[in-house]
Amino acid sequence: xxxxxxxxxxxxxxxxxxxxxxxxxxxxxxxxxxxxxxxxxxxxxxxxxxxxxxxxxxxxxxxxxxxxxxxxxxxxxxxxxxxxxxxxxxxxxxxxxxxxxxxxxxxxxxxxxxxxxxxxxxxxxxxxxxxxxxxxxxxxxxxxxxxxxxxxxxxxxxxxxxxxxxxxxxxxxxxxxxxxxxxxxxxxxxxxxxxxxxxxxxxxxxxxxxxxxxxxxxxxxxxxxxxxxxxxxxxxxxxxxxxxxxxxxxxxxxxxxxxxxxxxxxxxxxxxxxxxxxxxxxxxxxxxxxxxxxxxxxxxxxxxxxxxxxxxxxxxxxxxxxxxxxxxxxxxxxxxxxxxxxxxxxxxxxxxxxxxxxxxxxxxxxxxxxxxxxxxxxxxxxxxxxxxxx
Amino acid sequence: xxxxxxxxxxxxxxxxxxxxxxxxxxxxxxxxxxxxxxxxxxxxxxxxxxxxxxxxxxxxxxxxxxxxxxxxxxxxxxxxxxxxxxxxxxxxxxxxxxxxxxxxxxxxxxxxxxxxxxxxxxxxxxxxxxxxxxxxxxxxxxxxxxxxxxxxxxxxxxxxxxxxxxxxxxxxxxxxxxxxxxxxxxxxxxxxxxxxxxxxxxxxxxxxxxxxxxxxxxxxxxxxxxxxxxxxxxxxxxxxxxxxxxxxxxxxxxxxxxxxxxxxxxxxxxxxxxxxxxxxxxxxxxxxxxxxxxxxxxxxxxxxxxxxxxxxxxxxxxxxxxxxxxxxxxxxxxxxxxxxxxxxxxxxxxxxxxxxxxxxxxxxxxxxxxxxxxxxxxxxxxxxxxxxxx
Numbered sequence: 002x003x004x005x006x007x008x009x010x011x012x013x014x015x016x017x018x019x020x021x022x023x024x025x026x027x028x029x030x031x032x033x034x035x036x037x038x039x040x041x042x043x044x045x046x047x048x049x050x051x052x053x054x055x056x057x058x059x060x061x062x063x064x065x066x067x068x069x070x071x072x073x074x075x076x077x078x079x080x081x082x083x084x085x086x087x088x089x090x091x092x093x094x095x096x097x098x099x100x101x102x103x104x105x106x107x108x109x110x111x112x113x114x115x116x117x118x119x120x121x122x123x124x125x126x127x128x129x130x131x132x133x134x135x136x137x138x139x140x141x142x143x144x145x146x147x148x149x150x151x152x153x154x155x156x157x158x159x160x161x162x163x164x165x166x167x168x169x170x171x172x173x174x175x176x177x178x179x180x181x182x183x184x185x186x187x188x189x190x191x192x193x194x195x196x197x198x199x200x201x202x203x204x205x206x207x208x209x210x211x212x213x214x215x216x217x218x219x220x221x222x223x224x225x226x227x228x229x230x231x232x233x234x235x236x237x238x239x240x241x242x243x244x245x246x247x248x249x250x251x252x253x254x255x256x257x258x259x260x261x262x263x264x265x266x267x268x269x270x271x272x273x274x275x276x277x278x279x280x281x282x283x284x285x286x287x288x289x290x291x292x293x294x295x296x297x298x299x300x301x302x303x304x305x306x307x308x309x310x311x312x313x314x315x316x317x318x319x320x321x322x323x324x325x326x327x328x329x330x331x332x333x334x335x336x337x338x339x340x341x342x343x344x345x346x347x348x349x350x351x352x353x354x355x356x357x358x359x360x361x362x363x364x365x366x367x368x369x370x371x372x373x374x375x376x377x378x379x380x381x382x383x384x385x386x387x388x389x390x391x
Numbered sequence: 392x393x394x395x396x397x398x399x400x401x402x403x404x405x406x407x408x409x410x411x412x413x414x415x416x417x418x419x420x421x422x423x424x425x426x427x428x429x430x431x432x433x434x435x436x437x438x439x440x441x442x443x444x445x446x447x448x449x450x451x452x453x454x455x456x457x458x459x460x461x462x463x464x465x466x467x468x469x470x471x472x473x474x475x476x477x478x479x480x481x482x483x484x485x486x487x488x489x490x491x492x493x494x495x496x497x498x499x500x501x502x503x504x505x506x507x508x509x510x511x512x513x514x515x516x517x518x519x520x521x522x523x524x525x526x527x528x529x530x531x532x533x534x535x536x537x538x539x540x541x542x543x544x545x546x547x548x549x550x551x552x553x554x555x556x557x558x559x560x561x562x563x564x565x566x567x568x569x570x571x572x573x574x575x576x577x578x579x580x581x582x583x584x585x586x587x588x589x590x591x592x593x594x595x596x597x598x599x600x601x602x603x604x605x606x607x608x609x610x611x612x613x614x615x616x617x618x619x620x621x622x623x624x625x626x627x628x629x630x631x632x633x634x635x636x637x638x639x640x641x642x643x644x645x646x647x648x649x650x651x652x653x654x655x656x657x658x659x660x661x662x663x664x665x666x667x668x669x670x671x672x673x674x675x676x677x678x679x680x681x682x683x684x685x686x687x688x689x690x691x692x693x694x695x696x697x698x699x700x701x702x703x704x705x706x707x708x709x710x711x712x713x714x715x716x717x718x719x720x721x722x723x724x725x726x727x728x729x730x731x732x733x734x735x736x737x738x739x740x741x742x743x744x745x746x747x748x749x750x751x752x753x754x755x756x757x758x759x760x761x762x763x764x765x766x767x768x769x770x771x772x773x774x775x776x777x778x779x780x781x
Binding site: 046047048049075077078079080083119120121122123221222223224225226295296297298301302303304305307309310311312314315316317318319320324326327329339341342343344378379380382383384385386387388 | 436437438439465467468469470472473509510511512513611612613614615616685686687688691692694695697699700701702704705706707708709710714716717719729731732733734768769770772773774775776777778
């Protein structure tokens with residue numbers, strides 16, 4: 002049910018012809034209220050796609066009545082024309098929804114837009130604009146899955162998650178295999194809830210959730226120009242959850258979707274859970290985790306099921322985190338192959354047959370920790386990203 | 392002739408049995424004076440191999456009478472025993488040379504040690520120490536090439552370079568495919584000269600040269616625990632070059648060797664020359680160049696001969712350099728495929744058949760520039776780094 006699991010939302014996913022192969026490429030999510038509260042988190046890349054510039058402005062108002070998403074083109078690095086196209090897309094959505102849904106008042110300034118696909122190519126507006134009419138006609142309380150399918154690019158499966166509790170629900174859909182800051186293949190996420198919460202609560206819960214979920218997924222270290230995570234509240238359940246309960250539900254849905262992104266990352270054969278412990282600060286733990294997550298030599302070793310802990314230490318050594326090299330420890334799948342910066346338990350004790358590989362790095366320098374999720378580096382990743390433009 | 396091109400040096404390369412396959416794995420370079428001046432530059436990785444710790448101390452004195460180098464084991468993350476092994480290696484070299492070469496006085500505190508190979512494994516000292524005797528017996532004024540061969544690990548060819556001028560010479564050998572800070576597969580470089588210059592001049596010339604050569608080679612973004620570059624002067628030519636001439640000769644030899652490292656990087660099919668122009672500062676230019684050099688998605692695209700300039704912009708956008716996204720320009724092999732942050736010339740005009748690919752990124756924000764060399768990312772790189780421990 003995804004974005005339509007919560008009451009007050011309809012959605013649709015259709016093929017507008019933006020993708021040359023005829024696959025679904027346009028999704029629409031509409032909030033029918035009574036609330037239209039919203040929050041958003043966007044890529045921290047300084048080169049931002051036109052729809053990111055647009056939606057950042059929309060979200061400042063804290064009100065979003067609909068989200069339109071397209072795959073098949075990122076509309077990034079497309080200059081003034083690209084921004085005009087995003088604007089025209091929002092105007093079209095507002096016009097079509099006003100025409101179709103009497104009693105609702107949509108205006109372009111409250112329509113969020115998200116795009117994903119190749120950078121540097123203008124969108125085929127002659128296909129996208131008529132597609133919005135088709136999508137609006139297909140809107141349904143059961144349309145969440147079709148919407149999740151329509152935003153796929155290199156995803157092999159569509160990703161959805163839902164948490165329900167005490168009469169209210171948080172649901173969502175995601176595409177991509179990456180993260181917010183930085184992130185790989187564009188990540189687009191739309192979350193909806195029928196809890197009766199305002200934009201300030203949504204913003205706080207969303208930032209808190211993304212900081213420890215999407216922001217700690219590092220599939221290939223590359224940051225997208227288009228990453229967008231939106232959380233929309235309809236208030237249709239009439240329930241006002243305690244903040245802690247609501248925030249935890251949002252975190253759970255984000256965590257679930259983030260794990261699905263890593264599990265479907267381009268060409269990956271291993272999901273790597275990197276836990277940094279014994280850090281002087283959470284920032285240190287995150288910096289060390291990211292450095293390990295991005296070390297191509299280590300990512301290759303994991304692919305080869307080689308418990309090459311020397312590459313972990315060499316990655317830790319490039320950071321500014323507080324640690325003494327002679328006190329570092331590394332465990333791979335629970336075996337402490339490195340202790341006190343030198344050889345520990347026998348590396349032959351490590352089994353790496355499973356898809357999930359757990360690396361624990363102990364800085365022995367404090368009580369803080371963090372978990373980063375990454376993938377291995379494979380020949381399939383190279384193929385997928387070299388054989389054609391994406 | 393490499394390290395023995397300059398007068399006053401002998402060298403040898405032999406198989407001590409450190410490598411299981413029986414290939415040459417031990418090199419010795421001896422300075423016979425009259426000067427024993429030296430300078431060194433080492434990895435900036437905070438996890439340093441035992442020989443790096445040792446040689447950093449040796450170089451503080453500005454005097455080096457010999458360098459012993461082994462492949463087949465990095466002696467990194469080997470704890471106190473690893474450091475003892477490095478110390479014992481230097482002691483053995485001093486003892487053997489004193490025995491063999493009457494009239495010369497060697498002491499361990501003036502013997503530099505360098506190692507390369509797998510991290511986290513102790514060296515087989517029962518093979519290494521007798522190997523030093525064999526190497527010392529093989530020392531010759533024509534031994535430079537054998538030494539260059541003995542330090543190879545995954546190198547497919549050995550790397551040497553020489554510049555001669557006005558009666559003095561700078562020559563050198565290198566192994567690896569990476570760089571100093573940060574660096575990939577351990578880079579070991581030994582340069583020799585018969586110019587009559589002191590340690591302070593050597594240090595200044597070496598730091599100046601490495602800053603714009605080895606430090607700007609970024610094959611895979613991974614920094615080694617063992618990178619070492621040494622420059623030894625014998626003064627045997629009796630010539631005292633002007634500083635500018637000497638520094639330029641050292642730079643030329645470093646540049647030549649650095650290009651050879653990139654040309655032989657693991658699994659690479661393309662050498663990528665990234666020139667950042669229009670930067671507000673050289674630091675900005677280097678930061679942007681490195682960010683482009685390390686973008687796995689772009690490295691895959693280059694492998695696929697795809698002029699995917701969007702991935703260049705997305706890499707620039709992750710930096711803190713001063714620029715306006717709407718003024719960025721990107722040329723690939725001379726074709727300005729991106730202008731003013733948007734579509735420029737037709738990307739179909741770009742030919743990427745040659746091994747060398749030139750990317751120019753114009754920040755349009757000043758007059759500074761920098762060149763970084765990188766490689767593409769290939770299935771062969773993944774294979775070479777996942778199929779066995781290295």
